[in-house]
Amino acid sequence: MTECSQAKPVKVALVQQAKSADVDKNFSDTLSAIREAASSGARLVVLQELHRSLYFCQQEELANFDLAEPIPGPSTDKLAALAAELGVVIISSLFERRAAGLYHNTAVVFDSDGRIAGCYRKMHIPDDPGFYEKFYFTPGDLGFAPVQTSVGKLGVLVCWDQWFPEAARLMAMAGAEMLIYPTAIGWDPRDDNDEKQRQRSAWCISQRAHAVANGLPVLSCNRTGFEADPGPGGDETKAGAGIAFWGTSFVAGPQGELLAEAGVDDECIIYADVDVKRSEAVRQIWPFLRDRRIDQYGDLLKLYRD
Numbered sequence: 392m393t394e395c396s397q398a399k400p401v402k403v404a405l406v407q408q409a410k411s412a413d414v415d416k417n418f419s420d421t422l423s424a425i426r427e428a429a430s431s432g433a434r435l436v437v438l439q440e441l442h443r444s445l446y447f448c449q450q451e452e453l454a455n456f457d458l459a460e461p462i463p464g465p466s467t468d469k470l471a472a473l474a475a476e477l478g479v480v481i482i483s484s485l486f487e488r489r490a491a492g493l494y495h496n497t498a499v500v501f502d503s504d505g506r507i508a509g510c511y512r513k514m515h516i517p518d519d520p521g522f523y524e525k526f527y528f529t530p531g532d533l534g535f536a537p538v539q540t541s542v543g544k545l546g547v548l549v550c551w552d553q554w555f556p557e558a559a560r561l562m563a564m565a566g567a568e569m570l571i572y573p574t575a576i577g578w579d580p581r582d583d584n585d586e587k588q589r590q591r592s593a594w595c596i597s598q599r600a601h602a603v604a605n606g607l608p609v610l611s612c613n614r615t616g617f618e619a620d621p622g623p624g625g626d627e628t629k630a631g632a633g634i635a636f637w638g639t640s641f642v643a644g645p646q647g648e649l650l651a652e653a654g655v656d657d658e659c660i661i662y663a664d665v666d667v668k669r670s671e672a673v674r675q676i677w678p679f680l681r682d683r684r685i686d687q688y689g690d691l692l693k694l695y696r697d
Contacts, residue, residue, distance in 0.1 A: 400664040401434050401435055401543065401664070401667065402431075402432050402433050402662060402664050402665075403433060403434070403435045403436075403610060403662065403664075404431070404433035404660050404661070404662050405436075405611075405641075405642065405651075405653070405660065405661050406421065406424045406425070406436065406437065406438050406439065406442075406612065406660050407439065407613060407614065407615055407638055407653045407658060407659050407661070408421065408439065408442065408615065409614065409636075409658055410442070410446070410616065412445055414443050414444050414458070417442065417443055417444060418442075418466065418469075422469065422470075422473060425481060426477065428479070428660050429477040429478075429479045431660075431662060432662075433479060433662060434478075434479055434480065434503070434541075435479065435480045435481075435482075435545075436479055436480070436481050437482045437571055437610055437612045438481070438482060438483050438484060438612060439484065439573055439574060440484045440549060440550050440573040440612075440613075441484055441485070441486060441496070441575055442484060442573075442614070443466065443485065444486075446575045446614070446634065446636075447527075448523050448527060449521050449618070449620040449634065450523065450620065451523050451526040455527065456488075456494065456527070459486045460486065460487070460488055461487070461489075462485060462487050462499060463507065464488075466483070466485055467483070467485070467507065470483050470499070471506065472505060474501040474502065474503060474504075474505045475503070475504055475505025480501065480502055480503050480508075480540045480541060480545075482498055482500055482547060482571060483498065483499050483573075484496070484499075484549060485499060487512070494527055494528055495512040495513065495528055495531060496512070496513035496516070496524065496527075496528045496531075496549055497510055498510065498511045498547045498548075498549055498573055500538040500547060502540045502541055504541075509536070509539075510533060510538075511536070511548065511549065512530075512531030513528060513530070513548075513550070513552060514530055514531040514548075514558065515551045515552050515554075515555055516528050516529075516530050516551065517551045520579075524551070535548075535558055535565060536565060537565050537566055537568075543569060543667050544566050544568045545567065545568070545569055545571055546563065546565070546567025546570045546571065546607070547573075548562065548570065549572065549573055549574075550573065550574045553572045553594075553597060553598050553601075556601065557691070560604070563605035563606075563607055563680075564680075567607060568607065569607060569608045569665065570598075570601055570602070570609045571609075571610045571611075572598065572609070572610070572611040572612070573612055574612060574613040574614070574640075575614050575636065576594060576637065577613075577614075577634040577635050577636035578591075578634070578637055579632070580632075580633065580634075580635050581632070590637075591637050594639075595639065595641065598611050598641075599647040599649075600647065602643045602644065602645055602646070602647045603646060603647040603677075604679060606645045606670045606674040606677060606679070608642065608643065608670070609642070609643045610641075610665075611641055611642075611643075613637065613639060613640050613653075614636045614638070615638035615653075615655065615658060616635075616636055616656075617634070617635045617636070619632070620633040638653050638654060638655045638656060639654070639655055640652070640653040640661055641653065642661070642663035642665065644665075644666075644669065645670045645673040645674075646677075650664070650665070
């Protein structure tokens with residue numbers, strides 16, 4: 392494909408699922424969902440973050456490194472074959488074993504002919520209660536580079552990246568036609584309902600704001616379901632703790648308008664027709680890129696202005 396945008400809207404599908412400790416069943420369920428999405432006309436299928444397994448980063452546990460695999464590897468081989476068979480673009484989030492002791496949280500983009508069109512290694516790595524990702528993942532070293540595919544130039548980021556406007560802006564500046572976020576985020580069930588709703592609302596607002604500020608569609612695919620955290624080494628004192636993933640996968644247009652949204656507890660596939668050509672019209676009426684004062688932004692390279 393050339394660098395130009397698609398002439399027609401692209402039907403996209405986001406697969407929102409709950410996961411179990413059975414990695415093989417998880418993967419089989421995901422492959423079945425991709426087939427279902429393709430049969431419904433989707434040309435781009437987005438999977439949630441680390442879709443092969445439970446969200447293992449609730450614990451710092453050495454045994455979890457056994458879940459990692461090389462890229463290319465067994466999972467990418469199967470996904471590549473399925474992409475080619477169905478003629479769809481697939482975005483898959485995997486636990487990458489790059490070398491002994493070197494691991495990444497990596498999104499792999501498969502083009503509709505089955506080849507790996509590109510990868511993105513998660514750049515912002517959280518280290519918070521229940522999200523101990525720094526124990527597992529080395530920050531990405533591939534930069535913020537969109538991936539050219541048969542459905543357009545895709546700016547793929549991963550979960551925690553979605554809170555950083557710099558990441559979205561850099562993808563937009565590099566020519567991304569969509570911003571895409573495989574995600575695994577949810578509530579601590581012990582929080583009260585008001586706090587839960589504030590968190591989920593902030594998550595939606597933040598990403599829809601990226602759509603507005605950059606004049607681009609945003610696709611955010613989250614998981615659903617409760618995943619218990621027994622604590623390191625199976626510490627039963629933490630029984631009842633865990634993450635209740637809040638689902639709410641959504642597709643937003645370039646003005647932040649919601650085109651499709653899943654429920655909190657639904658295992659589902661949501662669909663939307665994304666017209667990437669609308670971005671140019673939106674950017675003409677809201678010329679934020681034109682009016683940026685890059686001559687005044689030098690302090691953005693500082694961690695903080697003391």
